[in-house]
Amino acid sequence: MGNPSLFKIIMKYSILTIGDEICIGQIINGNAAEIASVMTSIGYSSYMHSIVPDDRELITDEIKRLLLKSEVLIMTGGLGPTHDDITKSVLCDFFEDDLVLHQDTLQHLQKWFKSRNRNMSEMNKAQALIPSKSTALRNRVGTAPGILFSHDGKYILAMPGVPAEMKDILVNEFVPLAIKFFNENSGNVQIYRTIKTSGIFESDLAELIGSPDSFPDGVKLAFLPSAGTVRLRIGANAGSKSEAEKLIDEMNQLIIDKAGQYIFGYDNDSLQQFVGHILRTKSKSLAVAESCTGGLLGALITEVPGSSEYFTGGVISYSNEMKMKLLNVDKSTLETFGAVSEQTACEMALGVRMKCNTDIGISITGVAGPDGGTENKPVGTVFIAYSDEEKTYAVKCHFGKDRNMNRERAAVKALEILRKELS
Amino acid sequence: MGNPSLFKIIMKYSILTIGDEICIGQIINGNAAEIASVMTSIGYSSYMHSIVPDDRELITDEIKRLLLKSEVLIMTGGLGPTHDDITKSVLCDFFEDDLVLHQDTLQHLQKWFKSRNRNMSEMNKAQALIPSKSTALRNRVGTAPGILFSHDGKYILAMPGVPAEMKDILVNEFVPLAIKFFNENSGNVQIYRTIKTSGIFESDLAELIGSPDSFPDGVKLAFLPSAGTVRLRIGANAGSKSEAEKLIDEMNQLIIDKAGQYIFGYDNDSLQQFVGHILRTKSKSLAVAESCTGGLLGALITEVPGSSEYFTGGVISYSNEMKMKLLNVDKSTLETFGAVSEQTACEMALGVRMKCNTDIGISITGVAGPDGGTENKPVGTVFIAYSDEEKTYAVKCHFGKDRNMNRERAAVKALEILRKELS
Numbered sequence: 001m002g003n004p005s006l007f008k009i010i011m012k013y014s015i016l017t018i019g020d021e022i023c024i025g026q027i028i029n030g031n032a033a034e035i036a037s038v039m040t041s042i043g044y045s046s047y048m049h050s051i052v053p054d055d056r057e058l059i060t061d062e063i064k065r066l067l068l069k070s071e072v073l074i075m076t077g078g079l080g081p082t083h084d085d086i087t088k089s090v091l092c093d094f095f096e097d098d099l100v101l102h103q104d105t106l107q108h109l110q111k112w113f114k115s116r117n118r119n120m121s122e123m124n125k126a127q128a129l130i131p132s133k134s135t136a137l138r139n140r141v142g143t144a145p146g147i148l149f150s151h152d153g154k155y156i157l158a159m160p161g162v163p164a165e166m167k168d169i170l171v172n173e174f175v176p177l178a179i180k181f182f183n184e185n186s187g188n189v190q191i192y193r194t195i196k197t198s199g200i201f202e203s204d205l206a207e208l209i210g211s212p213d214s215f216p217d218g219v220k221l222a223f224l225p226s227a228g229t230v231r232l233r234i235g236a237n238a239g240s241k242s243e244a245e246k247l248i249d250e251m252n253q254l255i256i257d258k259a260g261q262y263i264f265g266y267d268n269d270s271l272q273q274f275v276g277h278i279l280r281t282k283s284k285s286l287a288v289a290e291s292c293t294g295g296l297l298g299a300l301i302t303e304v305p306g307s308s309e310y311f312t313g314g315v316i317s318y319s320n321e322m323k324m325k326l327l328n329v330d331k332s333t334l335e336t337f338g339a340v341s342e343q344t345a346c347e348m349a350l351g352v353r354m355k356c357n358t359d360i361g362i363s364i365t366g367v368a369g370p371d372g373g374t375e376n377k378p379v380g381t382v383f384i385a386y387s388d389e390e391k392t393y394a395v396k397c398h399f400g401k402d403r404n405m406n407r408e409r410a411a412v413k414a415l416e417i418l419r420k421e422l423s
Numbered sequence: 424m425g426n427p428s429l430f431k432i433i434m435k436y437s438i439l440t441i442g443d444e445i446c447i448g449q450i451i452n453g454n455a456a457e458i459a460s461v462m463t464s465i466g467y468s469s470y471m472h473s474i475v476p477d478d479r480e481l482i483t484d485e486i487k488r489l490l491l492k493s494e495v496l497i498m499t500g501g502l503g504p505t506h507d508d509i510t511k512s513v514l515c516d517f518f519e520d521d522l523v524l525h526q527d528t529l530q531h532l533q534k535w536f537k538s539r540n541r542n543m544s545e546m547n548k549a550q551a552l553i554p555s556k557s558t559a560l561r562n563r564v565g566t567a568p569g570i571l572f573s574h575d576g577k578y579i580l581a582m583p584g585v586p587a588e589m590k591d592i593l594v595n596e597f598v599p600l601a602i603k604f605f606n607e608n609s610g611n612v613q614i615y616r617t618i619k620t621s622g623i624f625e626s627d628l629a630e631l632i633g634s635p636d637s638f639p640d641g642v643k644l645a646f647l648p649s650a651g652t653v654r655l656r657i658g659a660n661a662g663s664k665s666e667a668e669k670l671i672d673e674m675n676q677l678i679i680d681k682a683g684q685y686i687f688g689y690d691n692d693s694l695q696q697f698v699g700h701i702l703r704t705k706s707k708s709l710a711v712a713e714s715c716t717g718g719l720l721g722a723l724i725t726e727v728p729g730s731s732e733y734f735t736g737g738v739i740s741y742s743n744e745m746k747m748k749l750l751n752v753d754k755s756t757l758e759t760f761g762a763v764s765e766q767t768a769c770e771m772a773l774g775v776r777m778k779c780n781t782d783i784g785i786s787i788t789g790v791a792g793p794d795g796g797t798e799n800k801p802v803g804t805v806f807i808a809y810s811d812e813e814k815t816y817a818v819k820c821h822f823g824k825d826r827n828m829n830r831e832r833a834a835v836k837a838l839e840i841l842r843k844e845l846s
Contacts, residue, residue, distance in 0.1 A: 021647050021656060023469035024615060025459025029452050032474070036448025046446035048481070049474035051455070054645070058471070082629045084645045123626055141823060162648060164828060192447060203546055206505045222477075222507045224444050225585060233444060288718075288739065294725025295711075295718025298739045302717025305793055305826060313745040316711065316721045318736035322779060326738070326749070356745060370728055400564065403728060405587060 010237075011186045013039050014066040015049040016059070018077035018087055019161060023053045031076045031166050038170060043182050043241070044072065045190050054078060059090050063156070071154055071185065072178065074170075077161035079144040081123045087158050088147065092131050095149060099129040102136045105145050112143060137173035139165050146173060155181065188237060191244045194224075195232040195255055196269055197262040198416050202230050208259045218244075219251045227405070228412035229271065264419060271415040272300045272307075278422040279310035279360075286418075287356035288314035289327055289348040289363040291339065292382065297364060297411040312356045317348065327351030340365050340377050345385035345394040353387045361387040362418060364410050369403045382410045386417050433660075434609045436462050437489040438472040439482070441500035441510055442584060446476045454499045454589050461593060466605050466664070467495065468613050477501060482513050486579070494577055494608065495601065497593075500584035502567040504546045510581050511570065515554050518572060522552040525559045528568050535566060560596035562588050569596060578604060611660060614667045617647075618655040618678055619692055620685040621839050625653050631682045641667075642674045650828070651835035652694065687842060694838040695723045701845040702733035702783075709841075710779035711737035712750055712771040712786040714762065715805065720787060720834040735779045740771065750774030763788050763800050768808035768817040776810050784810040785841060787833050792826045805833045809840050 015035050021027045032049050040046070047070045052058040059078075066073050078087030092098060106128035113120040127143045130136050137146030137157075142165035149156040157174055159166045197205060202225045209232075215221060218238055224231040232255060236247035256263065264274040279286055288297050295316050301307055315326045320339055323329040329347040337343040345365050353361025366382025373379035379401055385394035397413055399406045438458050444450045455472050463469070470493045475481040482501075489496050501510030515521060529551035536543040550566045553559045560569030560580075565588035572579040580597055582589045620628060625648045632655075638644060641661055647654040655678060659670035679686065687697040702709055711720050718739050724730055738749045743762055746752040752770040760766040768788050776784025789805025796802035802824055808817035820836055822829040 020643075020645055020658065021654075022456070023459060023472065024463040024656075025456040025461070026615075026617065026654070026656060027647065027649075028456040029472075033445075033448040033451040036446060038448070040447040046476060048485075049446065049452075051472035051474075053469060062471075080646065081626050082646045083635050084643070118624075121626060121630060123629065164823065164825065192449075194449065201541070203504050203544055206546065207544060212506050220443075220507070222443055223503065223505045224450065231449070233449065235443065290718065290721075292725075293722065294730075294734075294736075295713065295721025295739065296725075298713075298718025298741075299716065299722050299830075302715075302719075302741065302830075303827060307717075308741055311717075311741050313717075313739035313741035313749075315738055315749070316718065316736035318721075318725065318731055318734050322736040326736075326778070355749070400587070402587070404726060407722075407725075 010045045010188050010190055011043065011072075011182050012047040012070045013044045013072035013074060014047045014070040016062050016066055016073060016075045017049070017051040018054060018059055018075060020053045022051050022077070030163055031161060034163065034167055035074050035076070035170060038175060039072070039074075039178070040192060042175065042179050043186060043189055043191070044178070054084055054086060056086060056090055056093075059087070060094055063090075063094055067154060067156070072181070073154070073156045075156070075158040076166055079147070079158060079160040081127055081143065088129070088131065091134070091147065091149070091156075091158060095131065095133055095151065097131040097133045100132045102128050102130045102145070105130065105136050108138065109143055137169050139169050140172065141165050141168045145169075148174070148177075188239060189241050189244050190235060190237045191241065191248065192236075193234050193248045193252065194267050195234070195252065195263055196229060196265045196271075197232065197259065198229045198264055198271060198419065200230065200259070200262045205230055205232070205259060205262070209255060210258065215254070216247050216250045219247050221251065227409050228416060270303070271412065271419060273304050275415055275418045275422065276301070276304045276307055276310060278419075282422065284360055284422070285310055285312055285358040286360045286362065287312050287352045287358040289352035289361065290314065290316050291318060291323070291348070291363075291365040292368040293364045293407050293411050294318060296407055297362070297414050300411055300415065312358055314352050314356060323348060327355065338377070340367055340381060340383060342383055342385075342394040342396065345383035346387070346392050349385035349387035349394075350392050359388060360418070362414050363387075364414055366397075366406065366410055368406045369401060380406055382406065382413075384410065384414050384417060386421060388421070433468045433611050433613055434466065434495075434605050435470040435493045436467045436495035436497060437470045437493040439485050439489055439496060439498045440472065440474040441477060441482055441498060443476045445474050445500070454584060454586055457586065457590055458497050458499070458593060461598060462495070462497075462601070463615060465598065465602050466609060466612055466614070467601070477507055477509055479509060479513055479516075482510070483517055486513075486517055490577060490579070495604070496577070496579045498579070498581040499589055502570070502581060502583040504550055504566065511552070511554065514557070514570065514572070514579075514581060518554065518556055518574065520554040520556045523555045525551050525553045525568070528553065528559050531561065532566055560592050562592050563595065564588050564591045568592075571597070571600075611662060612664050612667050613658060613660045614664065614671065615659075616657050616671045616675065617690050618657070618675065618686055619652060619688045620655065620682065621652045621687055621694060621842065623653065623682070623685045628653055628655070628682060628685065632678060633681065638677070639670050639673045642670050644674065650832050651839060693726070694835065694842060696727050698838055698841045698845065699724070699727045699730055699733060701842075705845065707783055707845070708733055708735055708781040709783045709785065710735050710775045710781040712775035712784065713737065713739050714741060714746070714771070714786075714788040715791040716787045716830050716834050717741060719830055720785070720837050723834055723838065735781055737775050737779060746771060750778065761800070763790055763804060763806060765806055765808075765817040765819065768806035769810070769815050772808035772810035772817075773815050782811060783841070783844075785837050786810075787837055789820075789829070789833055791829045792824060803829050805829065805836075807833065807837050807840060809844060811844070
């Protein structure tokens with residue numbers, strides 16, 4: 001957004017999230033990310049996100065403030081059936097409007113409850129009341145419809161906070177309208193592409209790629225590290241989508257030339273997808289043996305639709321007994337080297353490969369914490385072993401002190417080992 | 424916050440998250456939830472959260488706006504080593520300040536890189552530059568220190584956006600200062616407790632508990648549904664912490680009287696913790712057999728520290744072959760009824776209980792989607808079976824169309840079945 005004169009004619013949206021539960025940190029605001037990601041993908045630019053408690057005055061102030069700078073204002077939360085849901089009433093006050101019974105929604109609700117063999121209470125029936133100046137947007141997965149105002153050439157959309165309901169209304173009802181609105185009004189376009197890398201640190205990657213002075217004009221680059229991977233987000237601003245795409249392609253090529261070996265995918269690609277893709281292409285099968293991760297690696301691998309083509313399953317060997325019984329780890333190995341050791345990891349990977357009759361076996365055993373650490377093997381010590389027909393070896397990792405972080409990093413590291421071996 | 428005269432003397436904080444990656448929905452704002460949760464736990468009330476792109480003018484405007492209504496402003500993002508990190512420079516302009524080299528931080532950085540056998544680049548060295556009027560707060564898990572200004576009787580804190588680094592600085596460096604600041608300045612106190620329920624719908628629970636008119640004065644109740652569970656958040660506002668706690672206890676008792684049978688815990692308690700607690704108390708052992716969830720149930724169970732006391736592990740039987748080989752599911756069962764059936768689920772639960780020699784076996788087999796659905800067994804059909812010495816049975820569930828949601832709901836439902844059987 002380095003060029004303010006271009007920025008002015010970009011179509012902007014804001015997100016207003018309503019709910020004490022978000023303000024006090026009880027819930028992570030996944031809805032805002034979902035909305036932002038969808039709006040970005042259809043060409044809109046973000047002005048701002050704002051999160052306020054269930055407070056009439058604050059909500060009203062924010063609607064006013066955000067509408068000044070946005071063509072579209074998207075609100076979530078406060079549309080449920082209970083007394084703490086005040087969004088409809090605030091919108092009625094703001095637009096000097098009244099609630100009326102919306103027959104279509106009422107019929108939908110009656111069907112919804114009937115098909116679930118549930119009684120429809122008065123509280124539920126009230127969800128068919130909507131402001132008379134608004135349009136009700138159908139909610140296929142829940143009871144509260146979306147509420148859309150078109151006002152002063154701007155859209156104001158209110159949706160329930162339940163993620164699946166919000167997503168259904170957003171994608172199926174609102175996005176077609178938003179695309180039409182965009183095409184009728186938009187000037188400049190801002191688009192993004194994300195390159196995903198693993199196996200290199202953020203600062204090393206930045207030095208490889210070099211100074212922003214060497215980037216094409218209108219291009220911005222951001223570095224986004226997370227457990228074991230770094231994402232590179234390219235943003236381009238231009239007069240048309242095709243011009244912006246050309247800039248993105250140019251910058252993409254620059255990064256491939258300088259750091260191509262670390263790239264595993266784009267945008268929503270995941271390391272598990274990348275690994276799955278190579279396994280499928282090479283017709284290789286995989287099984288996992290998990291100790292401290294307890295199934296997390298298997299859960300990541302099977303996030304990918306169609307993973308049954310290359311993933312047969314595996315063993316969660318949380319106890320030593322299971323390591324021996326289901327993976328044929330030698331009792332003497334466990335006694336001599338311990339459950340968290342290079343030797344045990346290797347026998348687990350080999351064992352699961354044999355047991356499941358796959359081309360590749362991968363295993364994880366470690367001290368996730370908070371207890372179980374020793375001087376030689378402190379919390380965060382994890383062994384990850386790889387086994388195929390030609391070789392079996394283990395990698396020793398030192399992660400941190402947080403149990404869940406250690407488990408996540410171990411699972412990502414196992415995927416990274418698979419990536420290296422397969423590519 | 425029904426009483427504005429009390430609200431005025433509550434100590435308030437705001438969160439300002441900086442970063443295009445959050446604005447465009449590439450990253451979910453977990454940091455804001457973490458900060459809010461910590462600040463709430465020490466008595467602060469949330470004024471507002473705001474998320475802005477990496478844009479000097481917007482950041483500056485938001486600092487001004489939020490500081491007007493907050494005693495503490497907490498910022499995250501834009502403190503990394505790369506060129507897109509502008510927070511320090513914005514703060515220097517805002518406070519009419521300059522960057523100076525902070526020797527303590529420089530030494531810490533030198534040690535940090537040395538202990539990891541990495542070279543310290545000029546880019547990394549620049550992280551030891553901090554505004555002269557600020558205090559550097561030590562970052563034990565990364566390279567960018569926290570930056571704290573004390574200005575006009577208010578605190579302004581900037582932290583890096585990497586979650587583990589943010590959390591380290593927040594909890595270990597800032598919270599002790601924030602508690603002191605609170606005790607010196609606070610008037611009224613607002614506190615919260617969350618009751619966690621499962622096995623009942625939000626609207627049914629609301630009708631059981633009854634109208635807000637019957638609640639104690641100063642108490643608010645919010646309903647927060649998510650996959651398979653509903654949380655009830657009680658908020659209480661009073662002149663002292665002990666008075667507020669008394670109100671919370673009173674409301675808690677009202678809910679126990681009306682809906683006690685659905686309660687499984689409080690605040691950060693999870694269903695997996697609750698189930699683990701009963702297993703431990705009753706000295707029962709558990710094993711899992713997972714098909715469509717691919718390890719997710721095992722991963723949830725082993726999130727709980729000490730779960731090895733009751734969880735031995737299990738089998739990820741993603742293929743039919745694994746169901747037969749590792750769980751002794753009959754070939755004829757698979758052929759006659761299919762992999763997704765009551766019969767297969769029961770044989771899996773029984774099989775894993777036998778194989779792992781545990782008191783209880785639980786299994787999940789289903790069509791997670793997007794492919795694999797049939798007319799009789801559409802996407803979202805999942806069988807969950809329970810087996811102990813006395814009985815083995817399966818429950819048929821109909822979830823939705825989203826693969827990851829189906830997997831998550833199946834794992835939560837399995838935990839809910841365990842809860843019912845055990846309590």
